[in-house]
Amino acid sequence: MNALLIDDSRLARTELRHLLRAFPEVEVVGEARHADEARALVQELQPDVLFLDIHMPGQTGFDLLASLEGPTPQVIFTTAYDQYALKAFEVNALDYLLKPVSESRLAAALAKLRPPELAATAPPPLPTAAPALPPLAAHDQVFVKEGERCWFVRLADIRLFEISGGATRVYFEQHQPLIPRTLQQLEARLDPKVFFRANRQQIINLHWIAGIEPWFSNTLKIKLREGPEVEVSRNQSGLFRELMSL
Missing domain, CATH: 2.40.50.1020 (LytTr DNA-binding domain)
Structure with a gap:
């Protein structure tokens, strides 16, 4: 799974990249600081999943998604604000991670990712035995x-x-x-x-x-x-x- 990190904070991108090293099935192919930069990279790199911040200079993460043409990559929001969670799920986000992102919550989000060949189609049938999800902490x-x-x-x-x-x-x-x-x-x-x-x-x-x-x-x-x-x-x-x- 090719991933694009979109966040105006260099520190946030670095921390997320570091966390993703624990998941070899995900390869970070690029980083963007704002919507305009991200839009060009989405077209160039065709990532499978976006790790997307909401508040960025210029356009928001929601504005970016609305402007993308063609098949939209799967989206996992990463943000410091919890008030946009409902809107995130309205645009079919896979998950909504609050900063600082924990490894357990990241693992749960990645468990929802579909393979690239299935991402643009209907969700696959549920398996007979769903994979075990990581435990949740009280602050989650x-x-x-x-x-x-x-x-x-x-x-x-x-x-x-x-x-x-x-x-x-x-x-x-x-x-x-x-x-x-x-x-x-x-x-x-x-x-x-x-x-x-x-x-x-x-x-x-x-x-x-x-x-x-x-x-x-x-x-x-x-x-x-x-x-x-x-x-x-x-x-x-x-x-x-x-x-x-x-």
């Missing part, structure tokens, strides 16, 4: 979508994941959207030092605990800040005591 931000509504939210701000029917309800701020994920899928990616499987139906954020009290049959009941009370199963109550005790 995730894209949450329910119907036509979208959010870009820090994992640290999510206080509860709860099974609801065949989906999982996500509790953050005043929102409770449903996402098509199982608790098992989420648990595999969440930091166990922050998120705890309280029972078969719920995963709680330990940082949102407001109170704990003994409950029936040697179990526990946990009160979350701005959230519901959660009954911890007997087995998990024992594990919780073990994990949280000195």
Whole structure:
């Protein structure tokens, strides 16, 4: 995969180039400081993927994409601003990485890249066994979508994941959207030092605990800040005591 780095910051381009050395399947074929320079390099080099900043002198990253003629390379945004995440996904960006970019988030973004021969066609069929994605840290931000509504939210701000029917309800701020994920899928990616499987139906954020009290049959009941009370199963109550005790 040939990549073009587009960012007005030389330091940001250098750091990203350094991170990409850990991924031999990606070759950096050029760098651009602004949209005009990038436009010429896209035409000349025909890269497979753009690592694209948003705020640059002159035109923005969105302006650049709108001006490209012919097949558009796949796009991974790299920016210091989180308020453009929804717009980024509206233009079919593969991912939206906040600076400073971490190696784990970069790996997750690169896992979404399609081979060049498939990039301009419909997405390939889903494999029978999806590759394992890297774990997420509490400070990472995730894209949450329910119907036509979208959010870009820090994992640290999510206080509860709860099974609801065949989906999982996500509790953050005043929102409770449903996402098509199982608790098992989420648990595999969440930091166990922050998120705890309280029972078969719920995963709680330990940082949102407001109170704990003994409950029936040697179990526990946990009160979350701005959230519901959660009954911890007997087995998990024992594990919780073990994990949280000195």
